[in-house]
Amino acid sequence: MARKINKIAVLTSGGDAPGMNAAIRAVVRKALGDGMKVVGIEKGYQGLLNEEMFDMDARSVADSLQRGGTILRTARSAEFAEEAGKQKAARILKAHGIDGVVVIGGDGSYKGALGLSKFDVPVVCLPGTIDLDIACTDYTIGFDTAINTAMDAIDKVRDTSSSHERCSLIEVMGRNAGYIALWCGVASGAEDILLPEKYDFNEQEIINHIIESRKIGKTHHLVVNAEGIGHSTSMARRIEAATGMETRATILGYMQRGGAPTCKDRFYASIMGAYAADLFSQGKVNRVIGHLDGEFKDFDIDEALAMKKDIPDYYYQVAKALSRSIIHDRVSK
Numbered sequence: 001m002a003r004k005i006n007k008i009a010v011l012t013s014g015g016d017a018p019g020m021n022a023a024i025r026a027v028v029r030k031a032l033g034d035g036m037k038v039v040g041i042e043k044g045y046q047g048l049l050n051e052e053m054f055d056m057d058a059r060s061v062a063d064s065l066q067r068g069g070t071i072l073r074t075a076r077s078a079e080f081a082e083e084a085g086k087q088k089a090a091r092i093l094k095a096h097g098i099d100g101v102v103v104i105g106g107d108g109s110y111k112g113a114l115g116l117s118k119f120d121v122p123v124v125c126l127p128g129t130i131d132l133d134i135a136c137t138d139y140t141i142g143f144d145t146a147i148n149t150a151m152d153a154i155d156k157v158r159d160t161s162s163s164h165e166r167c168s169l170i171e172v173m174g175r176n177a178g179y180i181a182l183w184c185g186v187a188s189g190a191e192d193i194l195l196p197e198k199y200d201f202n203e204q205e206i207i208n209h210i211i212e213s214r215k216i217g218k219t220h221h222l223v224v225n226a227e228g229i230g231h232s233t234s235m236a237r238r239i240e241a242a243t244g245m246e247t248r249a250t251i252l253g254y255m256q257r258g259g260a261p262t263c264k265d266r267f268y269a270s271i272m273g274a275y276a277a278d279l280f281s282q283g284k285v286n287r288v289i290g291h292l293d294g295e296f297k298d299f300d301i302d303e304a305l306a307m308k309k310d311i312p313d314y315y316y317q318v319a320k321a322l323s324r325s326i327i328h329d330r331v332s333k
């Protein structure tokens with residue numbers, strides 16, 4: 001028989017992501033509307049261990065939807081990573097009469113949630129990360145805002161790069177995944193896009209590409225590099241030495257995690273937050289919510305963590321084909 005849930009908590013964990021507030025707001029308002037009580041836990045799992053929590057009402061989430069960051073704040077917790085930490089957290093939740101927790105974060109946060117569920121704490125997870133690196137979903141809260149922020153910054157670097165006839169290496173976030181680099185690279189017309197999933201560390205290929213491009217009159221060269229590859233500053237130095245083209249590295253960094261969420265992030269995060277509250281109402285727990293094949297779905301948390309994800313090969317082939325202006329010119333001549 002499905003378990004009756006009367007009181008849930010919500011927390012955000014790991015790196016913040018624009019749209020987390022829309023998800024929190026939806027969890028709170030949908031759960032309250034369905035007759036549950038809601039507690040907000042501040043600063044992720046660490047805040048839970050420190051019992052930093054408060055009762056939420058519909059007004060607790062007022063004026064938050066359009067704001068970046070997370071109103072509940074977030075943290076990474078070494079104490080919670082230990083088995084004893086999870087057991088302590090489960091005890092605290094029981095003492096506060098909390099029947100289940102909505103966890104908004106990346107797959108590290110999912111592992112924490114899975115650990116909590118082993119101590120009989122029902123959980124529901126939402127994909128909150130700018131990295132898009134969660135296998136059971138083709139959408140994660142914050143990705144859309146982050147790529148638009150990064151794209152805008154890359155366009156700006158491109159302007160100055162072009163005026164100075166320089167090569168620019170722009171490093172974007174993504175931890176070990178190349179989704180931000182892929183989307184921004186294609187969207188900004190980068191000449192080279194370096195993805196951890198595909199890059200073979202053949203720097204000579206980039207150097208040859210620059211030399212060839214210059215021969216056909218290209219005045220600038222844009223390389224979008226993923227954080228998972230890194231070393232942008234030293235790579236820029238080597239490229240400049242080998243090509244004679246002035247080369248600068250720009251590491252976009254944390255600006256990519258901030259700012260007002262896009263409409264898509266607000267909308268999808270709202271649906272996912274409401275969906276989490278619905279799962280608790282139905283007593284369907286230990287689930288991960290995703291958006292796959294055009295639909296919002298939920299998966300068993302173990303199953304979701306075992307799923308694998310990669311850059312679709314076709315996307316990669318297209319990215320390469322579009323960035324190689326030399327090949328196009330040769331074909332059209």
Ligand code: F6P
Pocket residue numbers: 015106129130131173174175176227257
């Ligand atoms: O997961 C989001 C992310 O911004 C990654 O792209 C990046 O590798 C990481 O978080 C940085 O984390 P921190 O805030 O701990 O430096």
